[in-house]
Amino acid sequence: MIDWPAEIERTPEGERTRNKNFKASLGSTTIDLSTEMGRLEPDNWRASIGNQHTKSNGLPRHNAKPDDPGFVLRWTKDGEQYAVACDAYDRLRDNVRAVYLWVRETRLRGNRPVRTAESEFAAARLPSADDVAATDQPHEVLDVDPDATESEVRNAFRERAKHSHPDLGGSVAEFKRITGAKEAMIDE
Structure with a gap:
């Protein structure tokens, strides 16, 4: 793809x-x-x-x-x-x-x-992960409830990472976006 x-x-x-x-x-x-x-x-x-x-x-x-x-x-x-x-x-x-x-x-x-x-x-410059993350709420990026548990957030991140990690054919920008959302939700 x-x-x-x-x-x-x-x-x-x-x-x-x-x-x-x-x-x-x-x-x-x-x-x-x-x-x-x-x-x-x-x-x-x-x-x-x-x-x-x-x-x-x-x-x-x-x-x-x-x-x-x-x-x-x-x-x-x-x-x-x-x-x-x-x-x-x-x-x-x-x-x-x-x-x-x-x-x-x-x-x-x-x-x-x-x-x-x-x-x-x-x-040709792409927006930074910070710019992209500012446009979406972290829970929307990961498709979890705003008050999701840390376990739910980590599971949602892992599922999305399977498709967006650059080593697996995904996009660097999208991987940074979901990583930023996970970090925002669990205060990493």
Whole structure:
């Protein structure tokens, strides 16, 4: 299952278009993207597609054909989390290529002597766990009563962690969200 960021709206399936501008193959695009991420020098990065036909970093194999053509790229740099995603096209290859081109063009802007108030990747920055936790009540995040016992809170956390832990294919942001909710409810 694709690890789509909650902050990014999906393109309805019927509105995805055929792209005729990208000539590169999926295999060459994933090589280009991997090279580009090396130039960006993130602390870590991972891709996500709609099936398990991927390489160890989550990039699709050259013959991947998931039912969901969406593509997500997440990375961490200097303690900040970033994510970019594309599902505007009806083929995985084109969505991966669009993400690659965005990352490349954005990184290249950082090589110019022009200065702005934000980093060139500010648009891709995800909200911190503190920002996300402030929008939901902890008991709502864990789907327990506001006066749930410590045992009930821990059990609810464990159930959610099975699906949201990054080591199990979940999202870092969601795992931080449920961890923050658990800690708020049991005063850890």
